[in-house]
Amino acid sequence: MSLPATFLQQVERLIPRQRRFDDPLSTLAFGTDASFYRLIPQLVVRVESEEEVVQLLQLASAERVPVTFRAAGTSLSGQAISDSLLIVLGDNWNGREVRNQGAQIRLQPGVIGAQANVALAPWQRKIGPDPASINACKIGGIVANNASGMCCGTAQNSYHTLAGMRLVLADGSVLDTEDAASVAAFQASHGELLEQLARLGRQTRADSELAARIRHKYRLKNTTGLSLNALVDFDQPLDILSHLLVGSEGTLGFISSVTYHTVPDHPHKASALLVFPDVDSCCRAVSVLKSQPVSAVELLDRRSLRSVENKPGMPEWVRGLSAGACALLIEARAASQSLLHEQLAQIMDSLADFALEKRVDFSEDPAVYNQLWKIRKDTFPAVGAVRETGTTVIIEDVTFPVEQLAEGVNRLLALFDKHGYDEAIIFGHALEGNLHFVFTQGFDNPEQVARYQAFMDEVALLVAVEFGGSLKAEHGTGRNMAPFVELEWGTDAYQLMWRIKRLLDPLGILNPDVVLSEDPQIHLKHLKPLxxxxxxxxxxxxxxxxxxxxxxxxxxxxxxxxxxxxxxxxxxxxxxxxxxxxxxxxxxxxxxxxxxxxxxxxxxxxxxxxxxxxxxxxxxxANQQWRADWLATHFAATLSAARLTLRAADGARRLLGAPLLTKVSSGLRTVSGQRLPQWSSAMPQAAQPLRIGAPAGDARPRVVYLAACVSRVMGPAFADPEQMPLIDKTRALLDKAGFQAIFPERQDNLCCGQPFASKGYAEQAERKRQELVDALLEASRGGLDPVYCDTSPCTLRLLQDGLDPRLKLFDPVKFIREKLLDRLQITPQQQPVAVHVTCSTQHLGEAQGLIDIARRCAREVIVPEGIHCCGFAGDKGFTTPELNAHALRTLQDAVQHCSEGLSTSRTCEIGLSQHAGIDYHGLVYLVDRVSRPRA
Missing domain, CATH: 1.10.1060.10 (Alpha-helical ferredoxin)
Known part of the structure; x- marks a missing residue:
């Protein structure tokens, strides 16, 4: 059914065109979340304010248009897709407010979970939920799905750590439970709704059998259906309402902000991996650990261990485990190291009577415990990596009572065998009896769908009926388990959920067929092709x-x-x-x-x-092979032409002035169909050609200096107070540290090949790369001398396809860290600096090294949140400047009180300087400024 014309007209008046998407490419792109379902929305709207949400819901209610909300779309059960109106969060939902020295934090729904924890880190606090997707999922989804995770359990999920909520109901009404005026207004306008919620609570608590069943269900980890525990845990209707919204998956309202009670983030931790000879003994150990001071206990069956045993970095012993082995990954955390050691001894004492096939003792060494957690975290992607093309990876999420965990695991393994899911694995949060099982499934023909249906029917009966467990522990009901909610809960509880739904969403417009559906086949429809x-x-x-x-x-x-x-x-x-x-x-x-x-x-x-x-x-x-060949062969002439172009641009700037040249350049770019580059005040001036004589009689240690082509062409911008070119600044710093710089022969003809590779000319890129490697071998006397490359993207380009092992190649960060700092006396400056960690620096593993050097050289260092790539991407900042502008749209606010920015890529620095309002320079500028030779 098409969206009503009157609705579309009113949305057009409300939402700017650039935030409305109805073309086939965009709607298909937004029709995907992390689940194995797909619906194509008719209209996608990116909202930037609560008022827009309110008005959209009012319009949708008037026209009975179904609405689905999406934060990050990492949901696994089909919660974040729609064939009607899909509302997605824009930039302006990223607010966070830390309260009471970190005891509470108020968050808007667009904040990524990990960002919330970064904000709380100075107080050694964190939010309770810790889903595996915390680096990508957003608070809106975390709350709406009542997500938990490896350490969260049930005590620290969103439901149990909720301190307050601001929400929008289906009719567009707003309630902020922390604002007395908002509460009073809502009570006046929605008194009847609140009374009905209070009545439902009283009726539910008075029904002893139903109330007992609800309490039993939430003794387990459970996100199947709506949060009926709100009706037995609270008697005040506002508390009932806000807690019903937790885990409602957008079916009861929109969560505009949430306030959490935070939990301790203990700094001391240790992990161990214990491998038991069979599932039974492994699960008996879980029951013992339930009363021990552990923060996480992850179960891995032999299939899951087998799925990762051949991956790089895996310990050799994993391959030698027996067929029935079952492992527990155990983590303990504490506020002090002495308390941690006391806890570790207590934990191991409790397990002393268990026979073990393999034991990796508790370690506080990050290298050790990170490797152990890598085993756990690699299991899910390992199944995805071996799946047959065209099939999807399904991860299910059930809870067994812990005392029946062993039998539950064995029964699931038997179902895998019965239905032919040979690749399926089991792992999970054992302390809660919460198991994830992962398998691959095709949906290309009716036979495959029927196989999936038969398997899921048996899983539902096994978990929900036979064991009285939960069909969804933490991934949310979605449309995946909606047909099984009544099976798990019983008819009276199921009808209670429908009463709540119809009370808060009487027109049924909020995320239909999610959590509750009248279609018993909904989980078999709209299956996503891959x-x-x-x-x-x-x-x-x-x-x-x-x-x-x-x-x-x-x-x-x-x-x-x-x-x-x-x-x-x-x-x-x-x-x-x-x-x-x-x-x-x-x-x-x-x-x-x-x-x-x-x-x-x-x-x-x-x-x-x-x-x-x-x-x-x-x-x-790439159909300009002849041009790429010519440029590769005549690279020195190409650089000369680039310098000439920059001189011409600077001449125009001198003639017209920077403001007028910016306007003229923009007009010419428009007239040219976006083919001409955009000039800006951050545009570099031309660098002087490199002229280096051979050193005579210099006995200092040699360093081969590979100056990237951009360093050889691009000097400082005209308005930059720092007018010394990068090459001269680097040579001065090397000289200060007691090194002599040696340059390769015919340097202006050398290139790592990156400009060719990025345009799709792989052959020319490899030719230039090999030419450069040969020149560096010659200049370094066969690899005897280290090679310093002044730009990290070029370093990465040389390393990523395998470098001649004789060459010792360094990017600026690694060379300064390993070769220069010990030779220099550093006096850190008072002025704050901003650091941009380039993509190449991240790939090289030097991100923390760059930040550490900056912190050694400046009293205050700012690393802007959420900017992972500047989007300049070689020449994209010239040819597609909107990419650079979009990537750095939040930069200026983040660095406004800094005196300077640092990077390791000259081209990145152009865009960073333009959009930050401060000048960005190479790392060597700061190090040179604050250093003197060590005596």
Whole structure:
């Protein structure tokens, strides 16, 4: 059914065009969450204020338009998709307020969970929920799904740590439970609703059998259905209402902000891994650990251990475990090291009588416990990585009573065998009896769907009926388990949920068919296809973990969305459909605005670098081979031409003045169809050509200085107070530390190949890379001398495809950290500095090193939150400046009191300087300024 014309007209008046999406590419891109369902919304609206939400809900109520809310879309059970109106959060939902020295925190729904914990870190506090997706999921989803996690259990979830809530009901009414005026107004306008909630509470508490069942269900980890415990835990209707919203998955209202009681984040921790010979003894140990001072106990069956045993970095002993082995990963935390050691001794004493097949003792060494947790965290992606193309990865989430955990595990294993899910694995939060099981499933034909249906029917009977457990412990009911809510809860509790739904959403417009559905087959409909697209991305499970680090997210497409659209294009082409219009739109949205820096791969559970796909597709369209060949062969002339262009631009600036040149440049760019670059005041002046004579009689240690082509071409901007070029500043610092700089022969003809690779010219890129490697070997006397590269992207380019082992290559951070600091006396400056950790620095593993050096050189260091990639991406800042502007849209506010910014990439510094309002320089400028030779 189409959306009513009157509704669309009113939405057009309310929401600007750039925040409304109804074209086929955008709606398909937003029609995906992390689940195995897909619905294509008719309209997507990005909201930036509560008032917009209120007005949209009022319009939707008037026209009976179904509405779904989405925060990050990492939900696993189909909660965040719609075939009607999808409301997504924009930038302005990122507010957070820490209260009472961290005892409470008030958060808007767009705050990423991990960001909330960063805000609380100075007080050694954190929010209670700790879902595995905490680096990507947002507070809105965490609360709406009552997400928990590995250490959270039931005591620290959103329901039990809720201190206050601001919410919007289906009719557009607003209630802030922490605002007396708001409460009074709501009581006046919605007194009848509050009385009905109070009456439902009294009736439920008076029904001893129902009340006992509710209390029993929430003794376990449980997110199946609505939060009926609100009716027995509270008698005040405002408390009932706010706690009903927790876990309601957007079916009862919109959560505009939430206040948490925070929990301690103890600084001292240790982890151990104990492998038991069988499931039974492993689960008996869980029962013992339930009364011990442990913060997490994760169970891994032999199948899950087998799924990761051949991954790089895994201990050799994992491969040698017996067929029936079952492991517990145990973590303990404490406020002091002495208390931690006391707890560890107590824990191990409690398990002294258990036979163990393998034991990795408690360790406080980050290298050890990170490796142990890597075993646990790699299990889910391991299944995704081996799945057959075209199938999806399904992760289910059940709870057994802990005393029946062993039998529950064995019965699940038997169901896997019965239905042929040979790849399925089990792991989970054992202290709560909460098990995740992961398997792969195709939905290409009725037989596959029938197999899934038969399996899920048996799982539901096993868990909910036979064991009295929960079909959803922490992932939310969604549409996945909606048909089984009555089976688990019984008819009276199920009808109570419907009474609540109809009371708060009488028109049924809020997220229909989620949590509660009258369609018993809803879990078998709208199943998401995952067709083959390209071997580089076919393992994508569309979880969205990649999205927070993508600079083009919300400008055009995120990595997840790029893959979704490319999959659809390939599937349409195989069906013989005309995809030219879709491909035309994808050119800009998918390819032109992708920075291709590969940060998405660092967040992806299966390691997908969507930038590799983008470069491959650019290479497919790279039809200027002759031009790339000429540029590669005549690279010195290319650099000369680039310097000439910069001199011409600076001459125009001198003639016209910077403001007028900016305006003229913008007009010329528009007239040229966006082909001419945009000039800005941060544009560099031309650097002088590098002229270096051979040193004579210098006995100091040699360093081969590889000056990147951008360093050789681009000098400081005209308005930058720091007018010494990067090469001269670096040479001065090396000289101060007692090194002599040696330059390769014919340096102006050398290039790492990155400019060619980013445009899809792989052959020319590799040729230039090899030329450079040969020149560096010659200059370094066969690798005898270290090689210093002054730009981190070039360093990464040389290293990522495997460098000649004779070469010792350093980026600025690593060289300063390992070679210079011990030779310099540092006196840190008082003025605060901002640090931008480039994508390449992150890939090189030097992010913390850069921040540590900055903190050694300045009293105050600011690392702006949420800026992972600047979006300049080589030359994208010139050719697609909107990408750079979008990626850095929050930068100026974050660094406004800093005197200077630091980076390790000259091109990144151009965009950073333009959008920050302060000048960004290479790290060497700060180090040189605050240092003198050590005596």
């Amino acid at each position: 067709p083959a697209a390209d071997e580089l991305v076919d393992k994508c499970i569309e979880c969205g973990f990649c999205e927070p680090v993508c600079p083009s997210k919300e400008l055009t497409l995120s990595p997840r969305q790029r893959i979704v659209i490319w999959r659809d294009i390939q599937a349409r082409q195989r069906r013989g459909e005309d995809t030219r219009e879709l491909e035309r739109r994808y050119q800009y949205q998918g390819l032109d605005t992708c920075a291709a820096t590969g940060l998405c791969a660092q967040r992806c559970p299966v390691g997908i670098n969507t930038g590799d796909l983008v470069r491959k597709l650019r290479g497919r369209d």
